[in-house]
Amino acid sequence: MDSSLVDLLNSAASADPTTVIAAGQQLISLTSNNEASNSAFATLVCVVFGDSQLTLDGRFVGLIHLKNAMFDAHIWQNLHPSERALVRVRLLAYLASGQMPSIHLNTVEQLPRVGPCVAELVARLVRNEWLKDGWTDEFWDQLISWSAWASLRAALRAAASFRLPARRRAFLQLVRMLLPKVINLWKMVISTPEVECCIRLSLLLHTCIVSVGGDPIHGPFLFADEYGSFASSIFEGILLSLNRLLECYQESNKSLGPARLLRRICKLMLVLFMSCSSAVRDQLVRSVLVHVVHLITSYPLLIGGSKGSDERSAKWLLALVYGIQSAVVPNCKSRFPLSEKGVDEIKTWMFTPVATGNGAELTSVHLSHMLFVLLQHWFPLSSNDKRCLATDPEGCLASGGSSGIDGPSYSCFSATTHITSALAIWDVDSQTKELAKLDVPALLGFQGSEVQIHMFQPCRQLVELMVTLMVREFGNETQTLLFHVVTVGYVVDDPLSKFRLHYILVNNCIPITLLSVRYGKCHSVYLDFYDSS
Numbered sequence: 001m002d003s004s005l006v007d008l009l010n011s012a013a014s015a016d017p018t019t020v021i022a023a024g025q026q027l028i029s030l031t032s033n034n035e036a037s038n039s040a041f042a043t044l045v046c047v048v049f050g051d052s053q054l055t056l057d058g059r060f061v062g063l064i065h066l067k068n069a070m071f072d073a074h075i076w077q078n079l080h081p082s083e084r085a086l087v088r089v090r091l092l093a094y095l096a097s098g099q100m101p102s103i104h105l106n107t108v109e110q111l112p113r114v115g116p117c118v119a120e121l122v123a124r125l126v127r128n129e130w131l132k133d134g135w136t137d138e139f140w141d142q143l144i145s146w147s148a149w150a151s152l153r154a155a156l157r158a159a160a161s162f163r164l165p166a167r168r169r170a171f172l173q174l175v176r177m178l179l180p181k182v183i184n185l186w187k188m189v190i191s192t193p194e195v196e197c198c199i200r201l202s203l204l205l206h207t208c209i210v211s212v213g214g215d216p217i218h219g220p221f222l223f224a225d226e227y228g229s230f231a232s233s234i235f236e237g238i239l240l241s242l243n244r245l246l247e248c249y250q251e252s253n254k255s256l257g258p259a260r261l262l263r264r265i266c267k268l269m270l271v272l273f274m275s276c277s278s279a280v281r282d283q284l285v286r287s288v289l290v291h292v293v294h295l296i297t298s299y300p301l302l303i304g305g306s307k308g309s310d311e312r313s314a315k316w317l318l319a320l321v322y323g324i325q326s327a328v329v330p331n332c333k334s335r336f337p338l339s340e341k342g343v344d345e346i347k348t349w350m351f352t353p354v355a356t357g358n359g360a361e362l363t364s365v366h367l368s369h370m371l372f373v374l375l376q377h378w379f380p381l382s383s384n385d386k387r388c389l390a391t392d393p394e395g396c397l398a399s400g401g402s403s404g405i406d407g408p409s410y411s412c413f414s415a416t417t418h419i420t421s422a423l424a425i426w427d428v429d430s431q432t433k434e435l436a437k438l439d440v441p442a443l444l445g446f447q448g449s450e451v452q453i454h455m456f457q458p459c460r461q462l463v464e465l466m467v468t469l470m471v472r473e474f475g476n477e478t479q480t481l482l483f484h485v486v487t488v489g490y491v492v493d494d495p496l497s498k499f500r501l502h503y504i505l506v507n508n509c510i511p512i513t514l515l516s517v518r519y520g521k522c523h524s525v526y527l528d529f530y531d532s533s
Contacts, residue, residue: 009054012061013057041083042086094108101147104185104189106147109150123154123158130158140152141181149203156208156211187233202265217337223275232283242291262303262313263312274323300373300377314459322469327343352366367474378460378463
C-alpha cells in the first residue's frame with residue numbers, strides 16, 4: 001500500500017485539477033473516521049515522514065491530511081495507542097533530521113509550506129498529549145537540541161492555551177524550567193552575525209514571556225523576586241544586541257535583516273519589563289529608562305522617527321517610556337507599578353542636567369531634552385501647517401486658526417481648505433482622551449480593546465500622551481521645565497521646527513503657567529524667545 005499511497009499523494013499535488021479531485025476523494029476516504037480502525041494512519045505517517053519518492057508537494061498534502069486527523073479529537077482518540085505513539089515517534093524523528101547545530105537552525109522548518117505544517121503538528125501533539133500518561137519533559141529538551149524554534153514556539157502556545165489553574169501552574173513551571181536554556185542560547189547567538197537565528201530565538205524568548213499571560217499590575221509575574229536574575233540576564237543581552245545592531249545598521253546601509261531584529265529586540269524589552277514584579281522593576285528601571293531614552297534621542301531615524309527605518313520599533317520603545325513615566329502619576333491606569341524607591345529613581349533622572357561628552361553640564365534636564373526630541377521627530381506637521389506657521393503664526397495660535405490650502409499647490413483644483421490651529425495640530429486625534437484611560441497592553445493591542453490603535457498613529461499618540469502627562473503632572477516644576485525646553489529650542493536652526501515647538505508649548509505649558517502669578521517670569525522668557533525667532 002505504501003507505493004500506491006505515494007502515487008496518490010503525488011497525484012493529489014499535481015497540476016491537473018481532475019487528477020487532484022479524484023486523488024483527494026480517495027485520501028479523504030482512507031483517513032475518514034470510518035476507516036480509523038485500520039492502519040491507514042500508520043501507513044500515512046510512514047510515507048509522509050520517510051518515503052524518498054514523495055515529492056515536496058505530495059508531502060505537504062500528506063501533512064495536511066495528517067493534521068486534519070490530529071485536529072479532530074474524535075479521530076485521534078479512536079486511533080490505537082500504538083498508532084498515536086507511531087505518529088509521535090515519526091514526527092519527532094523527521095524534525096530531528098533537520099537539525100543544524102553549527103548555525104542553530106533546522107532545515108525541516110526552513111522548507112516552504114512543509115515547515116509551518118510540521119510546527120502545527122507538533123503543537124497539536126502537545127494539545128492532545130501534554131501531561132497525560134507517558135508524557136515526559138524530554139520532549140522540550142529535544143526540540144531545543146534540534147534547533148526547532150518554530151515548533152517549540154507553537155508547542156508553547158499550545159500548552160499555554162489551557163486555562164485550568166492546575167495547567168496554568170504547570171505551564172509557569174515549564175517556562176521557568178526552559179528559560180535558562182533559552183536565555184543562554186539567545187545570548188550566544190546575538191553575539192554572532194547570524195541575523196535570522198537571532199530573530200527566531202528572540203521570537204522564542206518573547207513567546208516564553210508573553211505566554212504566561214501576566215498582567216503588568218496584578219501579575220502573575222514570570223520574573224518575580226526570586227527570578228529577577230533571569231530578567232537582568234535578558235536585559236544585558238538586549239543591550240549587547242542593541243550595540244551590535246547600531247554598528248550593523250550603519251555598516252549595512254539600513255538592510256532589512258538588522259531592522260527586523262531591532263523591532264524584535266525593542267518589543268522584547270517592553271514585554272520583559274511588563275513581566276517583572278515591582279521589586280525587580282525597581283532594580284532595572286533607571287538603567288532601562290536611560291538606555292531607551294538614549295536610543296530614542298540619539299538614533300531617532302534608526303527606530304522610525306520622521307518616517308525613519310521602522311516605526312514599529314519606535315512604538316515599543318515609546319510605550320515602554322510612557323509606561324515607566326506614568327508610574328510617577330498616582331492612580332494612572334497605564335503605569336507599570338513601581339515602589340517609592342523606583343519612582344524616586346525616575347524623578348531624579350528626569351531632572352538631572354544633561355551632560356556633554358566632555359563632562360560639561362548643559363542647561364537642559366533629561367526630561368525636557370527627551371520631550372523636545374520626541375516632539376521634533378514624532379509630531380509631524382503637514383505642508384499646509386508649515387506654510388501657515390511660517391506666514392501667519394498669530395492666526396495659527398488664535399482660536400479660529402489660519403486658513404490655508406492643503407494640497408500640492410495653491411492652484412491645484414483638487415486642493416481643499418484646511419484650518420491650522422493649536423487645537424487642530426495638538427489634539428488632532430479624537431481618541432486621545434480615551435487612550436489615556438487604557439492600560440499599555442490594551443493600548444498596543446496585546447489584549448482586548450475597543451480602540452484599535454494600530455489603525456491610527458500610535459507613535460504620535462504616545463508622544464502626545466507623554467508630553468501632556470509630564471507637563472500637567474509636574475505643575476510645580478513647569479517654570480523650570482519650560483525654561484529648559486525653550487533653551488533647547490535655541491539650538492534649532494530650522495524656523496519651522498521652532499514654530500512647532502512654540503505651538504506645543506503655548507497649548508500645554510502656557511495655560512498651566514498662567515494659573516499662578518509666580519510663573520510670570522517664565523511666561524516672559526517664552527514670549528521673548530517667541531519674538532526673537
